[in-house]
Amino acid sequence: MNVNFQTDSKKSDTPSTPKAVIQARDLDFSYGDSQALFNINMDIHKKEVTAFIGPSGCGKSTFLRCFNRMNDLIEIAKIKSGTIKISDVDIYDKNVDVIELRKHVGMVFQKSNPFPKSIYENIAYGMRIQGIKNKKELDETVETCLKGAALWDEVKDRLNQSALGLSGGQQQRLCIARALAVKPKIILMDEPCSALDPVATAKVEELIHKLKKQYTIVVVTHNMQQAARVSDRTAFFYLGRLVEYGPTEQIFMNPENPKTEAYVSGRFG
Amino acid sequence: MGRKEIQQNGKLEPFNLMQKNSHKEPTHLFSKRFSKKKVLEESVTYLLRTLTYLVIVLAGYLFLDIAYKGSKAIFKTEAPFINTQFLTEKPQTLHVFEPLEIDKKLSKIRSEVLSLNIKTKSLSSANTEQAKEYSTTIKAHNNEIKRLDILRKKDRLTFSDTEYRALEFTPSLDEFKYNTYAYSGGGIGPAIIGTTLLVFGSILIALTMGVLCAIYLSEYSKPGRSLQAIRLSILNLSGVPSIVFGLFGFGLFVLYLDWGVSLIAGWFTLALMALPVIITASEESMRAIPKGFREGSLALGASKWTCIRTNVLPYALPGILTSSIMGIARVAGETAPIMFTAAYALRDRLPWEGLENTTDFFFQGVMALPYHIYVVSSKIPQNEYTQNMQYGTALVFLLIVGSFALSSIILRAKVRKKYDW
Ligand SMILES: Nc1ncnc2c1ncn2[C@@H]1O[C@H](COP(=O)(O)OP(=O)(O)OP(=O)(O)O)[C@@H](O)[C@H]1O
Numbered sequence A: 001m002n003v004n005f006q007t008d009s010k011k012s013d014t015p016s017t018p019k020a021v022i023q024a025r026d027l028d029f030s031y032g033d034s035q036a037l038f039n040i041n042m043d044i045h046k047k048e049v050t051a052f053i054g055p056s057g058c059g060k061s062t063f064l065r066c067f068n069r070m071n072d073l074i075e076i077a078k079i080k081s082g083t084i085k086i087s088d089v090d091i092y093d094k095n096v097d098v099i100e101l102r103k104h105v106g107m108v109f110q111k112s113n114p115f116p117k118s119i120y121e122n123i124a125y126g127m128r129i130q131g132i133k134n135k136k137e138l139d140e141t142v143e144t145c146l147k148g149a150a151l152w153d154e155v156k157d158r159l160n161q162s163a164l165g166l167s168g169g170q171q172q173r174l175c176i177a178r179a180l181a182v183k184p185k186i187i188l189m190d191e192p193c194s195a196l197d198p199v200a201t202a203k204v205e206e207l208i209h210k211l212k213k214q215y216t217i218v219v220v221t222h223n224m225q226q227a228a229r230v231s232d233r234t235a236f237f238y239l240g241r242l243v244e245y246g247p248t249e250q251i252f253m254n255p256e257n258p259k260t261e262a263y264v265s266g267r268f269g
Numbered sequence B: 001m002g003r004k005e006i007q008q009n010g011k012l013e014p015f016n017l018m019q020k021n022s023h024k025e026p027t028h029l030f031s032k033r034f035s036k037k038k039v040l041e042e043s044v045t046y047l048l049r050t051l052t053y054l055v056i057v058l059a060g061y062l063f064l065d066i067a068y069k070g071s072k073a074i075f076k077t078e079a080p081f082i083n084t085q086f087l088t089e090k091p092q093t094l095h096v097f098e099p100l101e102i103d104k105k106l107s108k109i110r111s112e113v114l115s116l117n118i119k120t121k122s123l124s125s126a127n128t129e130q131a132k133e134y135s136t137t138i139k140a141h142n143n144e145i146k147r148l149d150i151l152r153k154k155d156r157l158t159f160s161d162t163e164y165r166a167l168e169f170t171p172s173l174d175e176f177k178y179n180t181y182a183y184s185g186g187g188i189g190p191a192i193i194g195t196t197l198l199v200f201g202s203i204l205i206a207l208t209m210g211v212l213c214a215i216y217l218s219e220y221s222k223p224g225r226s227l228q229a230i231r232l233s234i235l236n237l238s239g240v241p242s243i244v245f246g247l248f249g250f251g252l253f254v255l256y257l258d259w260g261v262s263l264i265a266g267w268f269t270l271a272l273m274a275l276p277v278i279i280t281a282s283e284e285s286m287r288a289i290p291k292g293f294r295e296g297s298l299a300l301g302a303s304k305w306t307c308i309r310t311n312v313l314p315y316a317l318p319g320i321l322t323s324s325i326m327g328i329a330r331v332a333g334e335t336a337p338i339m340f341t342a343a344y345a346l347r348d349r350l351p352w353e354g355l356e357n358t359t360d361f362f363f364q365g366v367m368a369l370p371y372h373i374y375v376v377s378s379k380i381p382q383n384e385y386t387q388n389m390q391y392g393t394a395l396v397f398l399l400i401v402g403s404f405a406l407s408s409i410i411l412r413a414k415v416r417k418k419y420d421w
């Protein structure tokens, strides 16, 4: 209840913010008999970076994967009640085509998962499966996406080499570029930097910053500094509940909930 | 660990042993110590090694034996060194003309040896002098037999059926003894062709069905009771004896579907038999594909089938191909499943000869190498001429099956190169 009140108050606090593209209402989610998310209400705003933080197992990934219905792949996963709307469409409605949804909502995974194809084919994959064969169109998209993911200069001479030959950081940026190629509006990132060194992390963060101009980004992170650096809003989850959600400075400088304070200041987690 | 051993040693070993040890060289912390454990360790290693080598030696002997005896049928001493007749012609009756003179001499000596043997047996044990004499004569006779046999082999004339009919003058029966031996002349051409057809057809059928089943099992089916039941039945299927498969194929394809003893009935029977291996192997190969490949593809808006087609199957292909072709190569060697369903003991026409409709191709029986071995080894009287046929067929068969296995390995290497991960 407390939680509810806070989110609602946040909403009324900031009426001038851009319109919410993702709206979660009273979301209850469970894996079989064990409930993973409790009564989540959240608005995610357009062309902003929203960070999810919270201790391990609190349901960040679960919530994130609800937005592109990746949880559909898990047999026992089920939304028990509540709705998620993206651009005012209930994405769990019967009439929703999951394929269209996933084109609209791209995803980058924690463990970078480039396909064992060439760099070029990795980026082109999303278009090829849509039946786009036009060589020129493919070439152009590959170039813009790689440039968009700040990878072009590093790989432009080796587009036909295997993507597995890239470094970890490059692979992760390749995955971001691959997600961009299907022209999504929203990009979900589940701990995109957890396997990267500080230099590679900095590059990805820089990239997130850049992408914000065009895309709505939701990023899960365990790195408080990272959340503070890249996000406009931060949501703190604890044990399947959304404890506090608000502008990032507020969450870090002046949290309302003592648990949030304890977590962001590193006293538990 | 180390410390424990030392303690144990101290307790178990007689004191003087320890002392002796320390006499020779100063015991340091890691110096070698005698212990029962070590002896056990070494003897176990030794046992395992001996067993392994024994198996290898046996297998090697088996193969070399077949290769040696079989090569007599396949290779020739003159150019082009390969007995093309054996590899291409149909099995025929062998017509043999042996020089009468030598034959007479041989049979005479043989009967003498026989009578001598009987005489020796009837001698009383006291009469050693006489026994000695007999045995020396027998020895001499045996040597003579050997000599004559070589002569006989040199001077005899052998003709396959076609050759015999083409003869202008048959050797005179005054000079030669004439005999015929069924299945001992000609070659095994139709059987080679039949087996090749059987193997290729059943690979095609088994791979398609097996991979489709495996896709369903690994990608679509939901874990639960029914899946377990399916798994269990597949596992059981692989334990069914081949003769039972043969009988099943006979009942279903040959009789009920009325395909007759035919290529297609053999294909399906063999395919059915190879299915368990193929399904299991393919499913495993697909399960081994990292989850990330699937998730990555689905998250880009691929439908499930697209994801499987583009991001699972290609990477599972090397594994699928190798184990499947290996599996089918094993199955193709079985005699029992084709005995009732596809194999003819003898067939004059090659599969593509004399067809009225093209579909007749599928509904004809064929000769097959394993069945041919069975026929020449057990259905006809054995003699010196059939051995050539048996081992020649066996060697050719081994080579064909081996080349299938080899090609699957090459194929895998090629596919791997293309879809490496
Ligand atoms: N496939 C699944 N089946 C059953 N339970 C699951 C599954 N995935 C996650 N859970 C459970 O749901 C809860 C939330 O998991 P989730 O992965 O969302 O946590 P998280 O916040 O992302 O943690 P982390 O920071 O470690 O990634 C956990 O208790 C977890 O055990």
Ligand SMILES: [Mg+2]
Binding pocket: A060, A061, A062, A190
């Ligand atoms: Mg997670």
